[in-house]
Amino acid sequence: MNLHQHSDQRVFAQHAYLPQGWTQNVRLHWNAAGDLSHIEENAVLLPGEPQAALLLPGMTNLHSHAFQRAMAGMTESAGNSQDSFWTWRDLMYRYALHITPAQIQAIAAQLYAECLRHGYTGVCEFHYLHRDPAGAMYASPAEMAQRVIAAASQTGIGMTMLPVLYSYADFNEKPLRDDQRRFASGVDDILLLVQELETMRSRQLEVGAAPHSLRAASLTQIRDLVQALPAGRPLHMHIAEQIKEVDACIAAHGRRPVELLLDSGLVDQRWCLVHATHMTPQEVRDVAASSAVAGICTTTEGNLGDGFFDLPDYLAAGGRFGIGSDSHASHSPVEELRWLEYGQRLRLQGRNIATSAQQKQVGDFLWQAALQGGAQASGRAVGQLATGYRADFVILDDAHPNLAGLPVQHVLNSWIFAGNDNLVRDVYVGGQQVVSNGRHLAQTEIQQAYADCMRSLRAL
Incomplete structure (x- = not known):
């Protein structure tokens, strides 16, 4: 069923996940701009009206390096020495040197279609592939960013584009390596990219910025970027x-990276601190107090052997978090949330960790918290079914054995923790259908372009 064919732009949900939780008999209305204009509770189904059994807000993928989708599954062979994040990074650099503008668009479109099919309706793109393979700027400096934005438009996913400041190879302003030449950028370069993309901003696309890390950008640069960026724009790192x-940060600065960044006085609710895997108890409390969002990317952190985020203490301190697929070993919010919880269970040898006094259902707690954190990190009006927010929603397959006849209070637990089938049936972004019966509406042509791209890259 294609809801956007109906002129009245509405849907009746037997159960819709509103800010207060599952609510029966809800009618959503949205306007031509794709924003929810009215939410009716205690509604009555009208003859011929489009309807859904289980409808909930789509998730924001708050951390993505789209080009790395092309590497997924290709770095799982052991080298001659102990493999680590750092050996994986060397392989990623070599791969990144060859991707053309047309190829990054094909790769990103494939990724975003997959994300949409699994329930993501928005993505924060941490974009640092700025230059051509020789290290020169393109005639249009925003060429690569615009190609990634074109992929978002092609697939219908909402986006927060984050041009990445990447000036150094390591602490103490160590010069970039030759294999990092496509990432090279200073503060003025990033501000130019933000300016070039300004006219593209809309309810569907926000533009912020991202200092890559304290290894790749100095505190002086970060301060200059934050002060020059238009007010209210998202900042990720x-x-x-x-x-x-x-x-290495302690050796260079005498302080740990989280401590060093927080002491700068720059961090507030605009910030998303990606990974933050290795924090002291005091840093955990301080990040929570800063109102920043922790960007947890469980499948990538597991794939790269990063470690476990300290979720219980962070939640106890009132911390905010969202989830991202990062290097795209997975593109399912269910898998990110499942392994966020399972990682804590393994670490603590307990069960049902991600809960609160108000929400004892683990699946509901995780989905609600990640919706809120992802929305904040994106800087966009998403993450809840409420008037003025984007009409971004997911309809689950209520006929699937895992959900058929299930009491609604168990739906999110079953979806997240029972089996690996994709239970997403239909997806709408800005009120427009992009996934129908589990398939992206442009899936055939997107997959063909991706296959052509990968044949070329794998021949290198």
């Missing part, structure tokens, strides 16, 4: 992902 990074 990798931090404390690996113990080696923490030790």
